[in-house]
Amino acid sequence: MxxxxxxxxxxxxxxxxxxxxxxxxxxxxxxxxxxxxxxxxxxxxxxxxxxxxxxxxxxxxxxxxxxxxxxxxxxxxxxxxxxxxxxxLSATVEPEPGEEWQIARDEVDRLIADQGWDVTPAAPARDELAQTIVRMRQLGLPVDLKPYVGIAQKLVSEVEMNTIPFDGPRDAAVEALVLGTVLYGKAFEALRRMAQESESARRLSP
Amino acid sequence: MxxxxxxxxxxxxxxxxxxxxxxxxxxxxxxxxxxxxxxxxxxxxxxxxxxxxxxxxxxxxxxxxxxxxxxxxxxxxxxxxxxxxxxxLSATVEPEPGEEWQIARDEVDRLIADQGWDVTPAAPARDELAQTIVRMRQLGLPVDLKPYVGIAQKLVSEVEMNTIPFDGPRDAAVEALVLGTVLYGKAFEALRRMAQESESARRLSP
Structure with missing residues (x-):
């Protein structure tokens, strides 16, 4: 053409x-x-x-x-x-000086190992998660990520990975990954907020 | 003090x-x-x-x-x-002119009704989700949100809502909601990316 x-x-x-x-x-x-x-x-x-x-x-x-x-x-x-x-696609997170950071980062590495996940040592999501854990601790929030780990695993293995054409052209696989990561991530976030609103309405209704 | x-x-x-x-x-x-x-x-x-x-x-x-x-x-x-x-906490999304938007927004409203969710008509997440659906369509991506709806519901009802002290002081409930929405959302996103990386390594390893 x-x-x-x-x-x-x-x-x-x-x-x-x-x-x-x-x-x-x-x-x-x-x-x-x-x-x-x-x-x-x-x-x-x-x-x-x-x-x-x-x-x-x-x-x-x-x-x-x-x-x-x-x-x-x-x-x-x-x-x-x-x-x-x-x-x-990941935000760059700078490691912070101090023991708090190191403890959180060690936890992330242990969580990945426990889960048996195949994630490279350089994956930016490791530092992203470490930073979130540090913030949770600073705000006195309990850091129990187990249920989130299980649900993320379920979402990815049962739903998301099935949409990537691993055997098609390379462009198509990359496109599916990018679109999937970003757009379905946004859709999930909007759905989660609506489920939160609905669930709190339910728990608070007389 | x-x-x-x-x-x-x-x-x-x-x-x-x-x-x-x-x-x-x-x-x-x-x-x-x-x-x-x-x-x-x-x-x-x-x-x-x-x-x-x-x-x-x-x-x-x-x-x-x-x-x-x-x-x-x-x-x-x-x-x-x-x-x-x-x-x-929500981003403001401006509704877009045109039929595409209206179709997507109607789908969102139907999805919420089908799910039996108690979400106000003014909830910003309705427009956020409509916008994401419009983008998916424009990029030729299949819009099947059912599995995401189920998983969001599960995450919120089985995990997140249990962390909000509905019967404590009002500050504490608001704080838990804000922290939960933002920080656990970030943690989930980082975990999802790592699960994606691991799962695609697994599917592609010989």
Missing amino acids: RISELSAKSGVAIPTIKYYLRECLLHPGEQTAATRAEYDESHLRRLRLIRALLEVGRLPVASIKKIIEAVEDESLPLHLLLGTAHYA | RISELSAKSGVAIPTIKYYLRECLLHPGEQTAATRAEYDESHLRRLRLIRALLEVGRLPVASIKKIIEAVEDESLPLHLLLGTAHYA
């Missing part, structure tokens, strides 16, 4: 498509004449991925570039590719 | 306590001399609540003031008080 059709089908404006081509976020089309190139389904899928990373993941272009490079590096195992995309 | 002790016990600096007193976020102590007042446990609890709303909920002082006014209005039923705190 021509660039105009690619634009119409993807909903991405032509100047934006040209910008992605210049920045190497989008692979070039097949040159059919000096000023004319043909695009195909792979371009459409890539534009969808870029839009997902930009609009839903709210990632900066530099992070998107790293993910696209990982998608294109066919020698990179899919698991590491998904890790790259996943980590790019 | 004197203001210096209140400061030491709460970790809030004396000038900040004085600012809260002036802004009526903190109720006055008992005046024992012209320049001396006595504070008690209720002041400590209130400072903890303010800190939680500020640091964990990241609410602006104007929103905190509204919540404190609701806490102090003893004629307000606890359920409405919790609603006030809960809604203050």
Whole structure:
């Protein structure tokens, strides 16, 4: 298809498509004449991925570039590719000095080991969780994460992972992971708040 | 206790306590001399609540003031008080023009009715969820929220609501709701990401 059709089908404006081509976020089309190139389904899928990373993941272009490079590096195992995309979506949490932090971080590492989870030592979620635990302690809140661990495990293994096409094109798996992590995460948060409201209404009604 | 002790016990600096007193976020102590007042446990609890709303909920002082006014209005039923705190924590989502939005919003309303949830028509989470559904559709993602609804319900009714002291002081219930909504939400999100990483490693390992 021509660039105009690619634009119409993807909903991405032509100047934006040209910008992605210049920045190497989008692979070039097949040159059919000096000023004319043909695009195909792979371009459409890539534009969808870029839009997902930009609009839903709210990632900066530099992070998107790293993910696209990982998608294109066919020698990179899919698991590491998904890790790259996943980590790019995480907030960076700086470890805090002091014993409190170290205790919380040790707890996180123990929890992961107890659970038998296969999570790399560098996963940003380890520090995210440690920081949350430190805040809970500072506010005198009980830190019992067991029920949350069980429910997170159930959500992911019974529902979320089934939506990722592990055997399809690499773009599609990354897109599904990003969309799943961000959008279903938001949907879950909204549902949780409504369940909280409903449940507290129920417990407080006469 | 004197203001210096209140400061030491709460970790809030004396000038900040004085600012809260002036802004009526903190109720006055008992005046024992012209320049001396006595504070008690209720002041400590209130400072903890303010800190939680500020640091964990990241609410602006104007929103905190509204919540404190609701806490102090003893004629307000606890359920409405919790609603006030809960809604203050939500992001405001503007409804979008067009049919897509209306279809999504109708689906949200139907889902809540089907679930038998007691959620006010003005709950911000309704629009939050509608917006997420619109984005999912725009990206061609399947919108099957049933499993998420079930898991959110389970998390809230079996775990979260049991941590709210419905029969204690009003400050304590609000504080538990705010801390629970924000901090346990963050903890759950970090756990979900780690479970995702682990589960995808498992499915992709030879």
